Amino acid sequence: MMKNLFTIVFILIASTNSAFCDAISETRKQEILQILKHDCGSCHGMTLKGGLGPSLLPKDLKRMSEKQIVLTITLGRPGTPMPPWEPFFNNEETHWLAQQLLNGVTFSKTSLKPLNNASNNENNHQ
Numbered sequence: 001m002m003k004n005l006f007t008i009v010f011i012l013i014a015s016t017n018s019a020f021c022d023a024i025s026e027t028r029k030q031e032i033l034q035i036l037k038h039d040c041g042s043c044h045g046m047t048l049k050g051g052l053g054p055s056l057l058p059k060d061l062k063r064m065s066e067k068q069i070v071l072t073i074t075l076g077r078p079g080t081p082m083p084p085w086e087p088f089f090n091n092e093e094t095h096w097l098a099q100q101l102l103n104g105v106t107f108s109k110t111s112l113k114p115l116n117n118a119s120n121n122e123n124n125h126q
Contacts, residue, residue, distance in 0.1 A: 024096055032089065032097055037107050043081060047107070052081060058104045069098040 024032075037046065043053040054060065061069065073094050076084035089097065 024093055028093070029096065032093055033100070033105065035088070036097065036100075036105065048101075048105070056101050058102055061102055066095070066098045066102060069101060070094050073097060 036048075040053075040056070041048065043051055044056050045051040045053075048056040050056075050060075064072075072082065073089065074084060074086045076082045085094070
């Protein structure tokens with residue numbers, strides 16, 4: 001019985017996280033990616049490879065869980081230049097941004113796309 005309850009709770013939590021991400025409009029996702037490129041990029045480097053702040057590339061974020069990344073974005077890092085972004089992103093947006101960072105984001109001159117976006121692959125081949 002307890003195992004079934006745990007399974008149900010896990011499924012509900014997992015489906016809720018993806019539902020949150022689906023609720024963010026494409027326009028808002030692009031706004032968040034613009035903030036990532038210009039505001040976060042001012043410390044983490046315009047290609048997110050690091051600068052004043054550490055690299056935000058997936059290979060360098062492997063040591064952190066999504067929850068740790070969400071907490072860092074939300075609360076910042078006291079005693080460092082990393083500010084809290086809670087006033088600018090709601091919980092769903094912060095989770096979406098953390099997922100994008102873990103999956104990788106590419107910046108082109110004309111647009112910003114998550115690396116895991118299927119349409120991004122189509123645009124690259126045109």
